[in-house]
Amino acid sequence: xxxxxxxxxxxxxxxxxxxxxxxxxxxxxxxxxxxxxxxxxxxxxxxxxxxxxxxxxxxxxxxxxxxxxxxxxxxxxxxxxxxxxxxxxxxxxxxxxxxxxxxxxxxxxxxxxxxxxxxxxxxxxxxxxxxxxxxxxxxxxxxxxxxxxxxxxxxxxxxxxxxxxxxxxxxxxxxxx
Amino acid sequence: xxxxxxxxxxxxxxxxxxxxxxxxxxxxxxxxxxxxxxxxxxxxxxxxxxxxxxxxxxxxxxxxxxxxxxxxxxxxxxxxxxxxxxxxxxxxxxxxxxxxxxxxxxxxxxxxxxxxxxxxxxxxxxxxxxxxxxxxxxxxxxxxxxxxxxxxxxxxxxxxxxxxxxxxxxxxxxxxxxxxxxxxxxxxxxxxxxxxxxxxxxxxxxxxxxxxxxxxxxxxxxxxxxxxxxxxxxxxxxxxxxxxxxxxxxxxxxxxxxxxxxxxxxxxxxxxxxxxxxxxxxxxxxxxxxxxxxxxxxxxxxxxxxxxxxxxxxxxxxxxxxxxxxxxxxxxxxxxxxxxxxxxxxxxxxxxxxxxxxxxxxxxxxxxxxxxxxxxxxxxxxxxxxxxxxxxxxxxxxxxxxxxxxxxxxxxxxxxxxxxxxxxxxxxxxxxxxxxxxxxxxxxxxxxxxxxxxxxxxxxxxxxxxxxxxxxxxxxxxxxxxxxxxxxxxxxxxxxxxxxxxxxxxx
Numbered sequence: 075x076x077x078x079x080x081x082x083x084x085x086x087x088x089x090x091x092x093x094x095x096x097x098x099x100x101x102x103x104x105x106x107x108x109x110x111x112x113x114x115x116x117x118x119x120x121x122x123x124x125x126x127x128x129x130x131x132x133x134x135x136x137x138x139x140x141x142x143x144x145x146x147x148x149x150x151x152x153x154x155x156x157x158x159x160x161x162x163x164x165x166x167x168x169x170x171x172x173x174x175x176x177x178x179x180x181x182x183x184x185x186x187x188x189x190x191x192x193x194x195x196x197x198x199x200x201x202x203x204x205x206x207x208x209x210x211x212x213x214x215x216x217x218x219x220x221x222x223x224x225x226x227x228x229x230x231x232x233x234x235x236x237x238x239x240x241x242x243x244x245x246x247x248x249x250x251x
Numbered sequence: 252x253x254x255x256x257x258x259x260x261x262x263x264x265x266x267x268x269x270x271x272x273x274x275x276x277x278x279x280x281x282x283x284x285x286x287x288x289x290x291x292x293x294x295x296x297x298x299x300x301x302x303x304x305x306x307x308x309x310x311x312x313x314x315x316x317x318x319x320x321x322x323x324x325x326x327x328x329x330x331x332x333x334x335x336x337x338x339x340x341x342x343x344x345x346x347x348x349x350x351x352x353x354x355x356x357x358x359x360x361x362x363x364x365x366x367x368x369x370x371x372x373x374x375x376x377x378x379x380x381x382x383x384x385x386x387x388x389x390x391x392x393x394x395x396x397x398x399x400x401x402x403x404x405x406x407x408x409x410x411x412x413x414x415x416x417x418x419x420x421x422x423x424x425x426x427x428x429x430x431x432x433x434x435x436x437x438x439x440x441x442x443x444x445x446x447x448x449x450x451x452x453x454x455x456x457x458x459x460x461x462x463x464x465x466x467x468x469x470x471x472x473x474x475x476x477x478x479x480x481x482x483x484x485x486x487x488x489x490x491x492x493x494x495x496x497x498x499x500x501x502x503x504x505x506x507x508x509x510x511x512x513x514x515x516x517x518x519x520x521x522x523x524x525x526x527x528x529x530x531x532x533x534x535x536x537x538x539x540x541x542x543x544x545x546x547x548x549x550x551x552x553x554x555x556x557x558x559x560x561x562x563x564x565x566x567x568x569x570x571x572x573x574x575x576x577x578x579x580x581x582x583x584x585x586x587x588x589x590x591x592x593x594x595x596x597x598x599x600x601x602x603x604x605x606x607x608x609x610x611x612x613x614x615x616x617x618x619x620x621x622x623x624x625x626x627x628x629x630x631x632x633x634x635x636x637x638x639x640x641x642x643x644x645x646x647x648x649x650x651x652x653x654x655x656x657x658x659x660x661x662x663x664x665x666x667x668x669x670x671x672x673x674x675x676x677x678x679x680x681x682x683x684x685x686x687x688x689x690x691x692x693x694x695x696x697x698x699x700x701x702x703x704x705x706x707x708x709x710x711x712x713x714x715x716x717x718x719x720x721x722x723x724x725x726x727x728x729x730x731x732x733x734x735x736x737x738x739x740x741x742x743x744x745x746x747x748x749x750x751x752x753x754x755x756x757x758x
Binding site: 097098101102105106109112113114115116117118121124125127128129132133135136139140172175176179180245248249250251 | 361
């Protein structure tokens with residue numbers, strides 16, 4: 075029961091989830107728009123809507139997957155270490171983690187180098203990220219900036235939730251009916 | 252047409268004797284007769300992706316790349332002037348399966364699709380319910396076309412069938428396969444570029460990359476063959492063995508479209524063929540670099556050509572085993588077996604592979620060998636033919652009417668007559684919109700011994716090249732300025748055909 079009490083509240087989760095959604099969606103949309111001119115050569119508006127639906131559903135799943143990381147840390151780490159500053163620490167972790175993967179791909183665009191290298195080193199990278207997360211929390215300016223940014227990002231969820239629900243519905247209908 | 256081969260006849264005679272004594276056996280004979288003696292012939296199309304006729308010894312290539320195809324040719328109609336409809340998989344496959352040129356079916360772009368209102372115009376539907384229709388598009392690009400026709404296909408084998416590794420995600424959405432594959436495998440999770448999906452994309456390629464690294468590559472010094480840009484690996488011998496056992500199991504009459512990925516790049520011959528042709532004395536002709544090419548050096552092109560030839564030889568060896576197996580199973584006795592390709596491959600003029608604006612013979616001249624049921628001797632046919640002729644030929648063989656929308660005509664020797672002056676087209680328009688006129692395109696018109704190539708939209712002014720292939724098989728001397736009357740005649744014919752094709756798309 076003590077563990078259940080450590081699950082972050084909706085107020086705590088929302089700003090972290092908003093930042094996750096913002097980062098993941100931005101990445102996806104940038105890459106989707108790179109491909110859009112060629113898609114427009116041969117795809118109808120309806121097909122492009124279906125492509126976007128699949129993309130949004132994938133983003134929905136991965137955003138939930140990423141959210142689980144800070145939530146799990148809040149549950150398993152001592153309350154003072156993570157739960158108490160869930161928004162700032164969760165956001166720091168997410169920004170650093172996703173940022174690192176983005177940087178990894180940004181330098182490898184057009185190449186097919188094994189991301190297994192990244193996955194193999196995930197423990198070391200994870201440890202470094204955790205240390206950085208705790209260090210960022212000690213810098214007041216960064217702390218406040220993250221809080222302000224993530225609170226403002228929540229507005230993005232008002233768009234994201236209906237869009238992802240519609241996309242999920244489209245994918246389900248196409249695969250069930 | 253009713254076909255009972257010798258094997259079926261002997262089986263029936265063996266069963267007929269006890270049938271006199273046992274009434275139950277009589278009904279079995281009746282059922283067996285209907286199964287084994289179809290009113291329509293079985294048809295197998297075996298497509299080897301990116302196989303240029305110019306690199307096959309069966310078509311006179313100096314390197315001995317295809318001894319087993321030569322063996323097959325001894326019992327087949329060999330078409331010497333057969334051309335693809337397009338210069339890469341999407342348009343080439345669509346032309347073959349729809350009997351229309353790319354400017355009609357509009358699958359002209361990489362990952363493109365047949366125009367939706369024309370998707371019903373396909374060979375599977377033309378053959379109809381009388382046939383058990385099976386499709387195995389091992390190439391994912393071919394899958395993007397074939398899965399558009401899935402309503403007309405009875406058995407669909409996805410690209411990973413008979414493979415070693417299959418990390419395609421579209422397979423998991425059987426009701427929405429075509430768009431799911433396009434969205435997931437061709438966009439969100441496509442390998443060879445940064446993934447559109449940041450986290451799951453990373454995990455997907457991480458797992459695939461790990462699994463492919465652990466794959467036993469024994470017998471393949473350059474690695475297990477794979478589908479380029481898609482997470483699929485396969486062994487040639489396993490795929491061909493799979494096909495060997497698959498055909499005899501099909502209910503007759505059946506139509507099987509088997510589109511194999513090899514010898515498409517990456518070229519990965521098995522060990523026995525890995526060092527083939529290294530010390531041979533063959534030197535490919537050095538041709539001037541074309542302004543639209545990627546400017547590869549002749550040395551690099553020669554190396555790539557040798558790898559390609561080795562891969563063809565490796566594939567041909569496995570094809571020999573497949574042929575023996577089908578021979579033993581009696582497949583050739585009651586089936587048309589068609590061997591062809593969707594497009595060719597080039598290693599000259601500074602260009603490698605096939606996805607460029609260049610439509611020289613190595614890219615467009617593809618093999619076509621057809622063994623008719625029970626055929627025992629070779630027949631050589633020199634009339635110009637095209638991939639668009641396959642559909643009307645099959646419609647005719649199956650006793651169905653030839654659809655009026657078809658651009659092709661029945662092949663000579665299989666319902667059609669020889670016409671040496673017939674004009675056929677190959678269309679490249681990957682940088683044009685499928686919904687508009689072909690603004691950037693290369694079109695080749697083959698007519699008699701001549702070939703006219705038209706480049707439009709690539710430069711400020713359109714340009715033409717004309718070759719007499721009877722005198723200049725290597726397309727080295729552009730006769731366009733030297734033969735103005737002949738050039739004008741062919742140019743008018745080509746532009747008229749293009750204008751007619753573009754008419755629905757011009758305002």
